Amino acid sequence: MKQRYEARLAEWEEEKKKAREDFRRELESERQRHLNAIRQELDEERRKAEVVWEQEKSEWRRHTEEQALLLGVAFCARMLSRLADEHLHHRLVTLFLEDLRQLSGEEKESLRRNSTGAELRGWSAYPLGEEERLSLSRTLESLLGRPVELSIQVDPDLIAGIRLHLGAYVIRANLHDELEFFSHG
Amino acid sequence: MADPSSHQGKGSGLSVGAGFERTRGSTSPLEALRLRLDGYRLAPRLQEQGTVLALGDGIAWIEGLPSAAMDDLLDFEDGSRAMVFALGKTRVGAILLEETEYLTAGTAVHRSGRLLSIPVGDALIGRVLDPLGNPLDGLDPPVCTARLPLDTPSPPIIARDFVNAPLYSGCKIVDTMIPIGRGQRQLLIGDEGTGRSALAIDTVIHQQGQNVLCVYVLIGQKRSTVVSTLETLRREGAMDYTTVVVGEAFALPGLKYLAPMAGCAIAEYWMQRGRDTLVVYDDLSTHAYTYRELSLLLRRPPGREAYPGDIFYLHSRLLERSTRLAADQGGGSMTALPIVETQQGEIAAYITTNLISITDGQIYLDSRLFASGFRPAIDIGRSVSRIGGKAQHPRIKEEAGRMKLDYLQFLELEVFTRFGARLEESMARKLKRGKVLREILKQDRLHPLPIEFHLAWLIAFNKDCWIRWNPPR
Numbered sequence: 001m002k003q004r005y006e007a008r009l010a011e012w013e014e015e016k017k018k019a020r021e022d023f024r025r026e027l028e029s030e031r032q033r034h035l036n037a038i039r040q041e042l043d044e045e046r047r048k049a050e051v052v053w054e055q056e057k058s059e060w061r062r063h064t065e066e067q068a069l070l071l072g073v074a075f076c077a078r079m080l081s082r083l084a085d086e087h088l089h090h091r092l093v094t095l096f097l098e099d100l101r102q103l104s105g106e107e108k109e110s111l112r113r114n115s116t117g118a119e120l121r122g123w124s125a126y127p128l129g130e131e132e133r134l135s136l137s138r139t140l141e142s143l144l145g146r147p148v149e150l151s152i153q154v155d156p157d158l159i160a161g162i163r164l165h166l167g168a169y170v171i172r173a174n175l176h177d178e179l180e181f182f183s184h185g
Numbered sequence: 186m187a188d189p190s191s192h193q194g195k196g197s198g199l200s201v202g203a204g205f206e207r208t209r210g211s212t213s214p215l216e217a218l219r220l221r222l223d224g225y226r227l228a229p230r231l232q233e234q235g236t237v238l239a240l241g242d243g244i245a246w247i248e249g250l251p252s253a254a255m256d257d258l259l260d261f262e263d264g265s266r267a268m269v270f271a272l273g274k275t276r277v278g279a280i281l282l283e284e285t286e287y288l289t290a291g292t293a294v295h296r297s298g299r300l301l302s303i304p305v306g307d308a309l310i311g312r313v314l315d316p317l318g319n320p321l322d323g324l325d326p327p328v329c330t331a332r333l334p335l336d337t338p339s340p341p342i343i344a345r346d347f348v349n350a351p352l353y354s355g356c357k358i359v360d361t362m363i364p365i366g367r368g369q370r371q372l373l374i375g376d377e378g379t380g381r382s383a384l385a386i387d388t389v390i391h392q393q394g395q396n397v398l399c400v401y402v403l404i405g406q407k408r409s410t411v412v413s414t415l416e417t418l419r420r421e422g423a424m425d426y427t428t429v430v431v432g433e434a435f436a437l438p439g440l441k442y443l444a445p446m447a448g449c450a451i452a453e454y455w456m457q458r459g460r461d462t463l464v465v466y467d468d469l470s471t472h473a474y475t476y477r478e479l480s481l482l483l484r485r486p487p488g489r490e491a492y493p494g495d496i497f498y499l500h501s502r503l504l505e506r507s508t509r510l511a512a513d514q515g516g517g518s519m520t521a522l523p524i525v526e527t528q529q530g531e532i533a534a535y536i537t538t539n540l541i542s543i544t545d546g547q548i549y550l551d552s553r554l555f556a557s558g559f560r561p562a563i564d565i566g567r568s569v570s571r572i573g574g575k576a577q578h579p580r581i582k583e584e585a586g587r588m589k590l591d592y593l594q595f596l597e598l599e600v601f602t603r604f605g606a607r608l609e610e611s612m613a614r615k616l617k618r619g620k621v622l623r624e625i626l627k628q629d630r631l632h633p634l635p636i637e638f639h640l641a642w643l644i645a646f647n648k649d650c651w652i653r654w655n656p657p658r
Contacts, residue, residue, distance in 0.1 A: 044512040044516065045512075047512040047513050047516075048512050048515060048516040051459070051514060051516070052459045052515055055457060055458060056458070059331045060330065061213065062214060062331075063330040063331070065213055065215045066214050069215075069218065095227070095229075099228050099229050100229065165293065167234075167249075168234060168235070168250075168251070169232065169233060169234055170231075170232050170293070170295070171230070171231055171232075172230040172231075173230070177230060178227070178230075181221070182218070182221075184298070
């Protein structure tokens with residue numbers, strides 16, 4: 001009986017050992033599974049954080065560049081408003097007239113088609129002299145192939161140069177619009 | 186009409202370009218400037234100019250602008266703004282977004298070269314805005330470092346991930362039987378006055394402490410409704426994580442049309458930065474009416490019920506932007522709760538069926554249930570969540586697994602008992618359980634409940650803890 005009891009005890013010990021081993025293995029595999037899941041989750045979180053960090057960096061870069069451009073334009077506008085004078089204005093008008101005369105036949109045709117009516121409106125940073133006005137009228141008449149009546153108002157916001165409305169187009173040759181182009185395209 | 190490309194020949198005295206190219210959002214400002222300066226030469230700059238022919242009902246007809254494209258933003262000489270909505274042979278139809286008192290026929294119009302965008306960022310939390318990002322709450326304009334276009338393509342399939350996290354609404358019926366996942370689009374549908382907005386507001390209120398940012402879009406609502414919604418959200422502390430976008434009933438139709446896109450763009454920004462968001466569109470029926478009004482005014486060909494042919498696309502492209510992003514795209518999510526109104530419970534109407542087919546499920550609110558005192562008046566049989574089950578917590582799923590089916594069987598059984606039929610004990614027990622469940626499912630407005638509470642009552646119900654209780658007749 002004692003022998004049987006001891007054999008049973010040994011068997012029981014064996015069973016316990018086996019059960020403990022199974023339990024340890026199960027625990028280990030469960031631990032591994034959870035660790036893998038956590039690792040995967042962490043990887044995902046890391047990837048997310050990297051993407052968000054990159055996005056924030058590029059957003060700030062973009063914002064800073066925009067601000068820098070606007071500040072650059074503001075600086076130029078202030079500087080030019082002091083520097084610009086009638087001389088620069090007349091130089092711009094002269095350039096404008098030269099460029100208008102050099103338009104190709106196709107370009108002239110398109111402007112003719114899309115600017116009807118005799119009266120043309122325009123704005124100038126400084127008042128145009130009689131000679132300048134005459135020259136502008138002649139150039140436009142030759143460009144559009146018909147007599148025109150110019151109505152030019154003074155707008156100091158242009159800093160220097162002129163802006164002209166020609167039917168379906170507006171022609172800009174002034175510093176204000178150049179600065180706009182610089183900052184916004 | 187002139188072809189502006191004809192002015193781009195080399196050696197020409199004029200330069201064309203300013204205002205002709207749409208600004209691309211992805212190019213850096215310095216890079217864009219470098220490209221512009223590459224071929225720069227001081228020369229007269231030629232730009233197209235249009236003239237307003239006619240104005241009225243929130244739209245403008247413009248002569249000229251031959252290079253105008255759809256959705257181009259237009260700047261008027263007087264400071265007004267509009268967006269191109271229809272292109273004709275000789276004229277352009279535009280919807281007004283901002284209108285000054287000086288805007289009249291004959292005003293000059295230019296293309297701005299930009300697409301419509303809205304400021305986005307954390308500065309918008311707690312704010313009330315119009316669809317252009319202008320504040321309506323009397324505070325200073327929000328200072329944001331980023332802007333997003335209102336209309337952007339939805340994320341491609343490879344940028345998306347599975348919907349696998351739950352979004353709890355706090356409503357017993359929804360969280361247990363019609364679950365919603367983060368990134369899902371769940372339609373709230375029903376007649377007027379059945380509690381669709383109340384359910385949406387409850388869901389927003391329940392997001393407190395859930396790490397979800399909310400955007401509530403009010404489209405074509407009366408000012409009293411707007412004020413009442415805002416008051417409720419403020420009183421319940423929901424404005425700490427919510428932005429409200431308002432296109433009021435008396436606002437320009439263009440703003441009502443743009444309101445859902447603006448709300449979506451705001452949420453999209455947060456989603457791209459890894460945040461979970463919830464957008465409520467209240468409601469898309471009014472949005473469809475506005476779109477129809479604009480389309481008819483701009484003489485687009487009318488289709489079924491006078492809606493334009495692309496009405497389905499309008500809503501599908503809006504709701505397709507709601508998704509759960511993959512981790513390498515930021516990993517955020519945008520859950521959408523569009524609301525649609527039915528007439529006399531008719532769910533086979535045009536806009537309703539469109540939205541049912543676009544969304545991932547619908548919660549149907551029934552006027553008869555509402556009148557009988559069952560609130561929220563959700564018709565469990567007609568409501569469905571196609572993907573929410575995947576996102577449901579396994580314990581809730583286990584407990585609520587058969588509940589919907591059992592409840593529907595009870596409702597059928599209950600019909601027979603009205604004829605006074607004698608029931609065997611098992612049937613009577615089923616009937617009793619159903620009646621108890623019906624009482625449990627009733628929930629007051631503005632009383633969203635945590636998910637732990639739902640699990641508790643589910644376990645208690647499944648263990649028949651309430652079986653001795655007699656529900657009121």
